[in-house]
Amino acid sequence: MALVLNEEEEMLRDSAKGFLKDKAPVSALRALRDNGDALGYSRELWAQMADMGWAGILVPEEYGGIDFGMVGAGLICEEMGRNLTASPFLSTAIMAVTALRTGSDEQKQKYLPAIAAGKSVIALAIDESVKHDPAQTAMTASAHGNGYRLNGEKAYIIDGFDADALIVAARTSGEIGDESGVSLFIVPRETSGLSQSRTVLLDSRNYAAAKFEDVDVAGDALIGTLDGGWAVLQDVLHVGRAGLAAELLGASQQSFEMTVDYLKERKQFGAIVGSFQGLQHRAAHLYSELELVKSASLSALQAFATMPAMAGAASALAKAKAGEVAILTANEAVQMHGGIGMTDEFDIGLYMKRVRAAQELLGDYAFHADILARLRGF
Amino acid sequence: MSDLEEFQAQTKEWLAQNCPPAMRKPLRSEADACWGGKDFEFTCPDQKLWLERMGAKGWTAPQWPREYGGGGLSHEEAKILKQEMAAINARSPLLSFGIWMLGPALLKYGSEEQKLHYLPPIVRGEVRWCQGYSEPNAGSDLASLQTRCEDKGEYFEVTGQKVWTSYADKSDWIFCLVRTDRDAPKHNGISFILFDMHSEGVSTKPITLISGKSPFCETFFDSVKVPKENLVGTLNKGWDIAKYLLTHERAMIGDAGGGLFGNRSIGQLAVDSLGTDAQGRLNDSALRADLAGAEIDGWAFLLTMERMKDEAKAGPKTAQGMGARSSMLKYYGTELNKRRYELMMASKGMGALEWEGEASQDGELPRAWLRTKANSIEGGTSEVQLNIISKRILGLPGA
């Protein structure tokens, strides 16, 4: 498989570029933040994205989607990264759809067409503490009547606040730290015993904390098999990480380009600052690092279709490298802008905040480096 | 079966039958490799056989046209050949400046006679070439070179000195940059010529490196007569050829960062040396983190080389500035290779310091580690590559 885009993919990217630049530029995020928007994204915009087919980008055609695949989804994430677009694309269109595609026919029928139509936002409730580590799932689900009773707490749920439903990882057997014994349940917002609050992070996006106190769900809330949720969860995490890596790439590229433009414009000591070799070499190094991120990101996105067995490793690679380089890029971008880079009015700081969050979500550099080291036998 | 699948099946079978057992081990160092040439001493009969078989098929230069002795393979076929060779650990049958550097330059700038004359012996590994670029006062600033070449009517006469000429003492021929117009601006008076290292007036003096080895030389030319047909391209237009050749040299040196010498992870080497904890993790967590970082960058770098080749193949639309991109590959690949050798040294601890004796094969690792320090100097330093990226790719002023 050649590491280049095909014609359809290029068309999709171009249309995403145009749409987002027009409808969801950085100023849109700034407005959501400044207005203290309760949701952190615009429902209206999400409906428009659904009209473009994005909400159903991974949904099979028989359920109203366009089934375009992860390369297309990643290209949209990349363009969203460039524009700092807030939307439930990652949580709903990528992760929830991937989980639900493994569900029963009834579950697919019930949820997928609504997602594809932009009428339903579904978030993944996985993490329980400050570091991503799904094997540490402590939340429990036990058999109760014809269904299950859920107890525990979830934190930092991406797009979880006011979502129509949560897909929850809960322990149905085994010990904390075990990979087996984790099961996935889909829980509608209105279920009694489920309470939610918005968590405001530095990137102004939608995150929620959720409390489950004797939350009773019917038997058909279980996605996949009892105790066997780990494999599905892995698939969900892999697409999520690849999507985040693509977003990090987009955000890094944009802030890098802004920085290089600034270096060509700002004058000090009677010279364009971009003529100073001390800055040139740092910019050239960043360029090189970004080239590696591009390759790692595209290779991960392609792997879902062409080499599924490699998709986990490839998305770990992409997430690690993209996160590392995004932090470097953000730091260098602020430094090379000088004082103006520190101002709230200037966009570069918004990029720094978003990439800080995105590199932490679903596992940071060290988390993925550990996965890859184990794969390579050390 | 598609054509490519058929090619793959045939290649697999041909390699299985023709790659001798001794050639199915990764190269340990440059000295372990086959460099070809009239005076080359093969380390074993298998090495000779492997070169002859691959050379006869043109697979030492898989993508060169068949009429010049090459394999005539497409980009995809060459990729398959590489994969299939890697699958059985087959080593490269020939390391060659002729293949990496001179060949691509001749294919682009040489006359038909020159291609027919020079390329086939390169493919077969019969003639070994060296590169006469650097001079004592022309290193990074290569275009200020002073080796003189005068038109004597019947022939050219070359007088001057080169330095750091890798394997000059072992090579049959040299491709050389010479000054043919002393009055023109420095880039406009350079020509690209070829001559026999056995010509009268050529002498070499090996220089010992910090590794204790001496793979390169000072090279002196004292009124060397060179036939006029040995000029490549146009008189005084050699700088274009020189630069084009450098992009190939850089891509090649960068490539080595992707692991020319075997693909076993350094992490495994560290495990052999230091052991693991109960979870199977390397016993040194700080080193483990550094090793994982090098793995991540190594893998992403390999993918980047692949992507750039794929983009070049897909057409000029995406492959803008391929020449300058070779600078990125050269810079990143060589810095990465240095990092990897640092990690190998750390992984083996005191054992990595052994300089003599059988256990260390006379200090193979520390000598190789020292050799990698040149990676970011030869073929243009890292700083020069960063200058090129700044100027040509990023468009920053005055670099």
Ligand SMILES: Cc1cc2nc3c(=O)[nH]c(=O)nc-3n(C[C@H](O)[C@H](O)[C@H](O)COP(=O)(O)OP(=O)(O)OC[C@H]3O[C@@H](n4cnc5c(N)ncnc54)[C@H](O)[C@@H]3O)c2cc1C
């Ligand atoms: C192992 C090895 C093999 C080699 N093989 C060959 C060969 O076969 N044929 C051949 O012709 N040459 C060969 N070379 C020579 C090599 O190409 C030169 O060493 C190289 O181009 C650097 O030149 P220099 O050594 O004169 O260093 P200098 O140019 O003197 O550089 C000294 C330092 O200054 C820095 N510097 C120079 N200019 C700039 C600038 N504009 N901006 C920022 N920093 C700068 C350099 O990066 C370096 O750090 C080989 C070198 C080595 C080490």
